[in-house]
Amino acid sequence: MPNGLKRATSALLIAFALYSLLGFLILPGIGLRIANQQLTQLANVPARLERIELNPFSLELSLWGLHIGETDKEQIAFDRLYANLQLDSLWGGALHLADIELEKARSEVLFAKDGTLNLTQLFKLPASPEQPAATEPSEPFPLRIERIELIENGLHFRDLRPSEPVEFVYDSLNLELKNLSTLPDDNAEMNLVAVGPYGGRIDWQGQISLTPISSSGQLKVTDGKLKGVWPYVRDALPLVLEDGVVSLSTDYHLSLAKGTEVLLSNTSVDLSNFAIKSPEDKPLLRLASLNVAETSLDLAKQQVIVGKIRSQKLETWAAREKDGQLDWQKLLASQPSKPTPAPASAPAPAPAPAPNEGGAGSTPTSPEDSASAAVATGEMPPAAPSAATEATPATATEPGKPWQVILRDVQLRDYQIHLADRAPGNEVKVELGPLNLDLKDFDSLGTSPFTLKLDSGLNQKGQLKADGQVQLSPITAKLQVATRDIDLRLAQAYITPLMRLELRSGLLGSDLAVDLKSVEPLAFSIGGRAEVNQLHTLDTLKERDFLKWQHLVVDGLDYRHGEGLAIQQVSLQQPYTRFIINEDLTTNVNDLIIAQPAEPNAKAEPAGEPMPIRIGGISIADGSANFADFSLTPNFATAIQQLNGKIGTLDNQSPKTASVDIKGKVDKYAPVTIKGKLTPFDPMNSLDIATSFKNVELTTLTPYSGKFAGYRIRKGRLNLDLHYQIEKGQLNAENKVLVEDLQLGEQVDSKDAVDLPIRLAVALLKDTNGNIEIALPVQGNLNSPEFSVMPIVWQTLRNLVLRAAQAPFKFIAGLVGGSEVDLSQVQFAAGSDELDGAAQKALDTLAAALKERPVLRLEVEGMSAQSSDGPLLAVERLEREYQNTWYKMLQRRGDAVPAEPEQLVVDEDDKAVLLEGIYRTRLKQQPPAEWAELPDEERGAKLKDAVLQSWGQSELLLRQLAQARAASIKDYLVERGGLADQRIYLLDVSSSEALADGKVATALHLGSE
DSSP, X not given: OOHHHHHHHHHHHHHHHHHHHXXXXXXXXXXXXXXXXXXXXXXXXXXXXXXXXXXXXXXXEEEEEEEEEETTEEXXXXXXXXXXXXXXXXXXXXXXXXXXXXXXXXXXXXXXXXXXXXXXXXXXXXXXXXXXXXXXOOXXXXXXXXXXXXXXXXXXXXXXSSSSOEEEEEEEEEEXXXXXXXXXXXXXXXXXXXXXXXXXXXEEEEEEEETTEEEEEEEEEEEEEGGGTHXXXXXXXXXXEEEEEEEEEEEEEEEOTTSOEEEEEEEEEEEEEEEEEOTTSOEEEEEEEEEEEEEEEETTTTEEEEEEEEEEEEEEEEEEOTTSOBHHHHHHHTOOOOOOOOOOOOOOOOOOOOTTTOOSSSOOOOHHHHHHHHHHHTSSOOOOOOHHHHTSSTTTSOTTOOOXXXXXXXXXXXXXXXXXXXXXXXXXXXXXXXXXXXXXXXXXXXXXXXXXXXXXXXXTTEEEEEEEEEEETTEEEEEEEEEEEEEGGGGHHHHTTTBSEEEEEEEXXXXXXXXXXXXXXXXXXXXXXXXXEEEEEEETTTTEEEEEEEEEEEEEEEEETTTEEEESEEEEESOEEEEEEOTTSOBHHHHHBOOOOOOTTOOOOOOOOOOOEEEOOEEEEEEEEEEEETTSSSOEEEEEEEEEEEEOOEETTOOOOEEEEEEEEETTTEEEEEEEEEOTTOTTTEEEXXXXXXXXXXXXXXXXXXXXXXXXXXXXXXXXXXXXXXXXXXXXXXXXXXXXXXXXXXXXXXXXXXXXXXXHHHHHHBOTTSEEEEXXXXXXXXXXXXXXXXXXXXXXXXXHTOOOOOOHHHHHHHHTTOTTSOTTEEEEOTTOOOOOHHHHHHHHHHHHHHHHOTTEEEEEEEEEOHHHHHHHHHHXXXXXXXHHHHHHHHHHHTOOOOSSGGGOOOOHHHHHHHHHHHHHHHHSSOOOGGGGGSOHHHHHHHHHHHHHHHHHTOHHHHHHHHHHHHHHHHHHHHHTTOOOGGGEEEEEEEEOOOOTTSOEEEEEEEEEO
């Protein structure tokens, strides 16, 4: 070998040895010494690095065993930090690292009570240099890292600033990041998994770009415990968390290229076992589950779209206190403001606190910052950005533009709401539930209507339903509202301060259409039907009934705000009232009213135009009343019973008269009738009323005879026919009085008695039969103060206010002695249109009654019930199908057949053969393939059940049965009852519910010709 080559080779070997010695031994040793010196000088706590390894050939660097903090209480530590520098960094124009690995890093993030952070106390930090004037942003340092991996790292977070410490740990945090670069438009692949020792997990996958800053991917938080971060909430709101677990998953896209662009999609949030209470340990809210799915958020559009919300079993409590405020309102308002943190200052060198003590002297950090840290570590899921937080970047949101929240489909199920009103003297409790609520297409901007459906129980028996559409801008609504069995005793606490009245019972029901057209000005209408059943009120002064009824029904209700009230019909069943005139001529109604203190400086409201009111008619059935007049001596008292009748149209805007037709009995046996016409809101304008009293025991009227005639009545009966006509204040009355067997008693001292020889007059007036018959016309101007007709008119005035309407069928049944028979319906056996014995008997009674009232016509409304009739109709229809199909097959084969298919008897074996064809024909489909594997008997049963179920729901079969039932009734009444067929009308049929015994009732209606 030439000497020159030898020298060159030797030089290379020596250089290689020196380079190796320098890289493997010298530089790591020097670097370790310098690093530990710097740590000793700058650190306020023990700090050391155990070892540095460098491979000068592969440019791999490993740092081993970093410890910052006391032994076994390190605040920052790792086992190994590895980096692999690539040679192409020299000519590639960017610092190129193949790998960076951080293994088993451990960090303590500790906030002290005063807000200082332990990490700011670890080092003696130099003073910050003065900030230069703002310049154009420079290009980022060119850097390219092929892979970054965090292996089994750990994080311990604790915050002592809240009223209760916040603390959580992640002991397994793994991150893999590939192809991270500061070069333009380079994307890095990232995968992060963080798991805590007590549950809670974060999974984060996606792409990250540093130039410009952008990221997209998927984030998932599983089983996050709300208790970990709840102290932050409790310091702002005085709510005590009992339990709650939240999970979140979302796809996201973040870009800072042009402002702040955030887009979340496929977002799902699950909250379960959530429960909060008040500081006084009162339950406030419990929620079994809440799922928000198919959700997206677009920061640029300021829009949140929630596809689905599903929630189960929420229970909450709320109350109005005596001062009128809600307990929730007072609870939230009672939270004291937090003390302002100390101002920020540069920390002085001091020994670092122990991990459980925090430090002092650093810039305080707000609970919101700590909450953000909690989000980053996975203990609390990141919330959707609010309008306030997203509006900070100049290009994030439009100033003044509201956020739009769209809820596509919301279903709340089995909610329970406990309400209490403590403002009245006695607490009023309202229980709503189980409450179910559906919302569809809700838009917070409110420019389009959304669908609302509410179904809730109310206390023990009540029901409340609402279904319709609502719009927020402008506020409009169209709702169908139904209530059932709402207990009116809820109103007792509000009645007590106003009246001495006890509401013993009362149930409200309604079917209303509510149409809200605008709020400013207020414009709405309510239409439909309402009823109050079993109303019973008690006079608490005398402990006796005051007003009650069995049923009050208001049909055809039409209220238009500012326009008027219209009602088609008011029906009263078994109404009762007690009216008493006291000695001082006041009434029992006056006694019940509690005088209210006058408000100081109250101004009387000017009288406006009366609200237009129109009532199409009032009917009264089986009414009664008690009347007493204690201003008389002796006291007068009588009972009026069995009041039935009708009052025609009442309209305060029309001069037309209303018809009156009322019947009843005085003291149980004496019939009374009131019939005619009057203008109810102005009776002096027009009145034409005929009143008839028959067989009234005159002893009942002794107090009045004593007052006006000066004698008691010992015996006698009164028949009175009064006909009063008033036209524009002019009275023209014809009164016919028939008194049977009148006998006067002793004389009564009365200052109002007429100065006449009454006993002589009675003796002169009696005829040979002992009767007195008088025709007494009365004429005069009622507007004249000198004109008075009280001695004659008191009887008619007393009865004109009694209105009754008799149930039509009960009335006509009573004509022929069948008052106990319900003639309003005819019951049929399920699936049958034949009249049984009971039905025939009822129709016989009905026919006899209709003969007594030839002007009446009968309307028959055929009925069928799917639940009761359907199965039997299906069996009969299937049997006919067997016969028809078998009949056609016999004809095609040329066999002898009877005249009609109904005469055939099909064997069970033949039915099994025919059944599959009937299935295909009826259901228009092939039997399911899996049925082919079943045994013949089981397969046949399934085919038969499917066919029967199809025919059992046939509207045509049910309609035909209802028509046949109506026809059976008409045929019986015409052929057996002897009624003319023109008097019987068949209405269109309808469906109903079966009776308890399975029978189906066909309804009958009465009309007039």
